[in-house]
Amino acid sequence: MTDFFSLENIEELQNSYRAFGPLISVLLPFLESFLPFLPLFVFVVANASAYGLWIGFLLSWGGSVAGAYVVFLIVRRFGQARFLNFMTRHERVRKLIHWVDRNGFGPLFLLLCFPFTPSSIVNVVAGLSGIKKGEYLLAVLAGKFVMILTVSYVGYDIRALITQPGRTAVVITIVAVLYVLGKVLEKRLNAKADKEFEKVQAEELQEEQEKDG
Incomplete structure (x- = not known):
C-alpha cells in the first residue's frame, strides 16, 4: 500500500491520466451530472493534478457546468411528460420546487x-x-466556479499531499469543513422550504374554506 502511494507511482498515474487528453477530463465531470454516483470530487482533483490548477479547473468547470445545464434543460423540456411525472408526486420535491420559485x-x-x-x-x-x-x-456558473476552484486548489499538488503532512492536515480540515457546512446549509434550506410550503398550504386551505362558506 505504501509503495502504491509513492511519488513515482503518483507521477505515473498523472501521466497516464493526461495521456487520455483533455476530452476525457471534460467528459467525466459532464457525465457526473447524469450519473450522480460518479465521484465529481475525484475527477476535479485528478484534472487539477494532471493539468495544473488553472487548466485543470477550467476543464472540470466547463464539463460540470455543461452537464448541469443540459440536465436542467432536459427536465425543463420534458418535465411534464408522463415518464417524469413521478418526481413531482413526492411532497419533498414539491416543497423544493416551491422554495426555488x-x-x-x-x-x-x-x-x-x-x-x-x-x-x-x-x-x-x-x-x-x-x-x-x-x-x-x-x-x-457562479456556484460551480466557487466549488470547483476550491476543490482544484485542494488537490492540484498531489506530491505535496504525500511529502508535506502539514498541508495534508489542512486539506483534510478544509474538506471536512466544506462537508459539514454544506450539510448544515442543506438542512436549513430544507427546513425553510418545509415551513414556507406548509404556510402556503394553510393559506390555500383557508381560501377554499372561505369560498365554500
Whole structure:
C-alpha cells in the first residue's frame, strides 16, 4: 500500500491520466451530472493534478457546468411528460420546487458552492421550477466556479499531499469543513422550504374554506 502511494507511482498515474487528453477530463465531470454516483470530487482533483490548477479547473468547470445545464434543460423540456411525472408526486420535491420559485438564484448558488451537495437533485428541481433559464445558468456558473476552484486548489499538488503532512492536515480540515457546512446549509434550506410550503398550504386551505362558506 505504501509503495502504491509513492511519488513515482503518483507521477505515473498523472501521466497516464493526461495521456487520455483533455476530452476525457471534460467528459467525466459532464457525465457526473447524469450519473450522480460518479465521484465529481475525484475527477476535479485528478484534472487539477494532471493539468495544473488553472487548466485543470477550467476543464472540470466547463464539463460540470455543461452537464448541469443540459440536465436542467432536459427536465425543463420534458418535465411534464408522463415518464417524469413521478418526481413531482413526492411532497419533498414539491416543497423544493416551491422554495426555488419563491427564492430563485440565492439558495441555488449557495447549494452549488459546496462539493458534497447533491447537485443532480438541484438540477432536476430547478428544471421543474419556474426559474428562468438565464438565471439558473448564472447560478450554475457562479456556484460551480466557487466549488470547483476550491476543490482544484485542494488537490492540484498531489506530491505535496504525500511529502508535506502539514498541508495534508489542512486539506483534510478544509474538506471536512466544506462537508459539514454544506450539510448544515442543506438542512436549513430544507427546513425553510418545509415551513414556507406548509404556510402556503394553510393559506390555500383557508381560501377554499372561505369560498365554500
